[in-house]
Amino acid sequence: MKTISFILFLLLPMISLSQEFSLSGKFSGENTSQIVLSYVxxxxDWVSDTIQIEDGKFQTSGKLxxxxxxxxxxxxxxxxxxxxNLGYxxxxxxxxxxxxxxxxxxxxxxLGSNSQIEFKKVExxxxxxxxxxxxxxxxxxxxxxxxxxxGNNKIQKIELNYAIDNPESNISPYFLSYYQRRIPLDSLNSIFNTFxxxxxxxxxxxxxxxxIQKNIAKAKDIAPEFKVKDINGNSISLADYKGKYLLIDFWADWCKPCIAKFPDVKSLIKKYKDHDLKVLFVSFDKTKEDWRKSVENHNIEMWDHTYIGLDNLKDSESISYKYDIQPIPAYILIDKNGEIVDRYEGASKSDKGFNDLVNKLREIIN
Incomplete structure (x- = not known):
């Protein structure tokens, strides 16, 4: 036992050092004096490392x-x-x-990353x-x-199949994590167990x-309660919408698909405004200033709004956490009794899109 313990003791520094990285690079450009490397x-912990560029070169190191x-x-x-000027x-x-x-x-x-080479082959x-x-x-x-x-379904099939066929690959967890909210939980668990x-x-x-360990609110479940501040600082809770249909729209100004959906969302609101349909826009914008400007720029200020922000997505009290939202755009439809009708787009676990939301509203309201 002493021999085994001694060997493990010797291995500990090696295990620690095995997480160290050294990054160096050559840069070409006249309007950039520094770059920011972000990683876990x-x-x-999430790290944002600001690296200075000197004579067209830069370098840094850390533990990954x-x-x-x-x-x-x-x-x-x-x-x-x-x-x-944003790369991955x-x-x-x-x-x-x-x-x-x-x-x-x-x-x-x-150069020096076998995982990047592997990813480029899939790409x-x-x-x-x-x-x-x-x-x-x-x-x-x-x-x-x-x-x-x-087209997106084709991409998903290619990348998910890669994760399924290559459970030992270091990039497979990335692919599975990316699609984890778009596939049934039992399928997610089955693939994960092969890793x-x-x-x-x-x-x-x-x-x-x-x-996998989280209990996600699904269709026919009672919607999780929430209490938030709106864009004017007033309190809003799920209880305020009792007796109304509530559509929760999770979005951000940096999310092109979210903005592209706004005309369709506005059409739904206009069509069903006399049929007790309310909407709550939940922002994932980086700052509250970005959020407020976006609400005004996209002419959606007449409806209810609240802000989460990218730094608070995993806060257990945030709407995004309670409804398990990621990616966006995502939509949750709640009925007059506070029960989830269904989840759509990024919130869906069964590939239900915006057209499914339109059809469901037509069905339950008309």
């Missing part, structure tokens, strides 16, 4: 909680996830090198579909929504396990 450290897809931000000009890549413990150009963060080159299969979806989104037609849903111990304990594995 080995203690499970296993393989994860990190964020690299430069001189961003918008809150949009498509900003050309898979980083793992060890020495990583990057080649980066201003306004081309999406095309950064990564090569989904990229043609994504380009097609961009074209559809920019050239809207009557069947655009159906085409977008079909290695390392993958189960990864950043994404922990997220998946938390969801």
């Amino acid at each position: 450290n080995n203690e499970g 909680k296993g393989t994860q897809r990190v964020i690299l931000a430069g001189n961003t000009q918008s809150k949009n996830m498509q900003d050309p 890549f898979f980083m793992e413990p060890g020495n990583i090198e990057i080649k980066l150009n201003e306004n081309e963060f999406k095309d950064l080159i990564v 090569s299969k989904t990229k043609p579909i994504r380009l097609e979806l961009d074209s559809i989104a920019n050239n809207r037609s009557e069947n655009s929504q159906d085409l977008l849903i079909s 290695s111990i390392e993958n189960k304990n990864s950043v994404y594995g922990k997220n998946i396990d938390d969801l």
